[in-house]
Amino acid sequence: MILPLFFKQTTIRYRDKSFSNDILYQIQMKWKMLFKLGLSVVVFVAVYLFFALQNQNDSNTQMMPKVMQDHQTGQQESDQSHIDKERGGHDQTANKVDEKPFRSEAWRNGIHLSLVACGDREKESVILLKSAVLFTKTPLVFHIFAELQLQDYFKRQIDFWPDEFRTRVEYHIYNLSFPVGDKSNEWKNLFKPCASQRLFIPSLLTEVDALLYVDTDILFVRPLEDIWAFLRKFNTTQLVALAPEHEDKQSSWYSRFARHPYYGEQGVNSGVMLMNLTRIRQSPWLESLKQYYKDYKLKITWGDQDLLNIYFHYYPEQLYVYPCEWNYRPDHCMYMSVCKGGDKNGANVLHGNRRVMHNDKQPAFKVTYDTFVRHQFGADLKYDMLVTLKKELDKTKHTSCGKVPHIFYKQIENYIDSLDMYKNNESYGG
Structure with missing residues (x-):
């Protein structure tokens, strides 16, 4: 009696264990299906976002310069x-x-x-x-x-x-x-x-x-x-x-x-x-x-x-x-003043060829260049540049080009006068 009972109990436990394994297996399969479904959704969303962003970039590219x-x-x-x-x-x-x-x-x-x-x-x-x-x-x-x-x-x-x-x-x-x-x-x-x-x-x-x-x-x-x-x-x-x-x-x-x-x-x-x-x-x-x-x-x-x-x-x-006067060089004044337009109205463009802006061969060109170097942006053109330039040119009056100093400052003076006239007109509502 004991032996059959033992086998009976063993069989019941075995059946209980098999039943549990079946349930566990079914649960695992359900999780695997859910995981695969979730993964598929993530991949689908990622692909959708990729193509959406790509289309947006293409659209922006057409609007933006190359x-x-x-x-x-x-x-x-x-x-x-x-x-x-x-x-x-x-x-x-x-x-x-x-x-x-x-x-x-x-x-x-x-x-x-x-x-x-x-x-x-x-x-x-x-x-x-x-x-x-x-x-x-x-x-x-x-x-x-x-x-x-x-x-x-x-x-x-x-x-x-x-x-x-x-x-x-x-x-x-x-x-x-x-x-x-x-x-x-x-x-x-x-x-x-x-x-x-x-x-x-x-x-x-x-x-x-x-x-x-x-x-x-x-x-x-x-x-x-x-x-x-x-x-x-x-x-x-x-x-x-x-x-x-x-x-x-x-x-x-x-x-x-x-x-x-x-x-x-x-x-x-x-x-x-x-x-x-x-x-x-x-x-x-x-x-x-x-x-x-x-x-x-x-x-x-x-x-x-x-x-x-x-x-x-x-x-x-x-x-x-x-x-x-649009290309005034030392040749125009080194012996005598030969540029008629410059003599009358001053030079418009100074061309310091042969390095005269940096050496002492034609001091009038050099002091003009140095005045531009020292002038600070925003400083008063009349008192900081024009007055200074006239003083520096006065020191060169013993040189050939220094004998015609107005050639170097006349147009700057004209420009400043035009600014003053404009400001005066503005002040009076002109």
């Missing part, structure tokens, strides 16, 4: 950054057709000013830009071609300008760029380092219609609006404006020493060059200059300036010649 790569540096930057910098900033993005809708108001309607800086020319370049913004109310767009080691200097200096002046300026910094090939270094070192860069600007700044190119040893003493106005005086064939190299044939370097063709009787100076870039791009400009370099490379002395003289010798109808 990101483009700089041809010269490889740097990528969006057109929107150009807009964000409309009130100031640098942009190394290569100029492309599809950027046009995003160009700033300054780019479209301002004055475009360009220079090329190599070697130790960065400081005088910044003083040049300073002189431009001091007297010009129209928005300015600076196109600065510079060696890599100089580019940060320009950014730091311009970004440090007070807002009153900084917001009038949009600036762009570019790497140097010369025709690709065996002669690339020859172009770069033609005459002075990088000076020939100006010859290739029309093919580099393809979205700029007009441009004022200047050497770095320039000071503006008159608003840029006035030289920019010469563009409206161009006839239908003219594409560049330059000033004569000399005022009379007897003292002209070209008439006495040139071994190559040149413009007119005295030749022209390339230091202050007003350019209709659109017309230049439609002309035989670039290919002609390359050919002239091949033909006359052993006969030219002043590098790119000689090439320009050769070009305008063959295409004189393409040149507008403005008076000497």
Whole structure:
């Protein structure tokens, strides 16, 4: 009796255990199904969110400007950054057709000013830009071609300008760029380092219609609006404006020493060059200059300036010649005053070639440059600049150029007088 009872109890326990295992198994299966269902829901939601966000990004991309790569540096930057910098900033993005809708108001309607800086020319370049913004109310767009080691200097200096002046300026910094090939270094070192860069600007700044190119040893003493106005005086064939190299044939370097063709009787100076870039791009400009370099490379002395003289010798109808006061150099006063426009109304643009802004060969140019260096943005133009300049020029009256001091300050005085007249009219409700 005991043995059967034992087997009976064992069977019951075994059945109870099997029953429990069945329940546990069913519970596990239900959890697995719930887990799989939950996982499927999570995956479905994740996929849905991914495609929803992707569609949103695609939609935003269509509304936002594209990101483009700089041809010269490889740097990528969006057109929107150009807009964000409309009130100031640098942009190394290569100029492309599809950027046009995003160009700033300054780019479209301002004055475009360009220079090329190599070697130790960065400081005088910044003083040049300073002189431009001091007297010009129209928005300015600076196109600065510079060696890599100089580019940060320009950014730091311009970004440090007070807002009153900084917001009038949009600036762009570019790497140097010369025709690709065996002669690339020859172009770069033609005459002075990088000076020939100006010859290739029309093919580099393809979205700029007009441009004022200047050497770095320039000071503006008159608003840029006035030289920019010469563009409206161009006839239908003219594409560049330059000033004569000399005022009379007897003292002209070209008439006495040139071994190559040149413009007119005295030749022209390339230091202050007003350019209709659109017309230049439609002309035989670039290919002609390359050919002239091949033909006359052993006969030219002043590098790119000689090439320009050769070009305008063959295409004189393409040149507008403005008076000497728009490119006033030591040659105009070192022996006697020979620039009639400057004698009458003062110089408009001072060109301190042969380093006279930094040496003692022509003190009148040097003290003028030093006055611009010391002048602080926002300081009173009349008492801080004009009065100081007159005092410094008085110390140079024993020198040839110092004998005509009004040439250096007359236009600054005229500008200050115009500001005073405007303020008086405003005071009286005029």
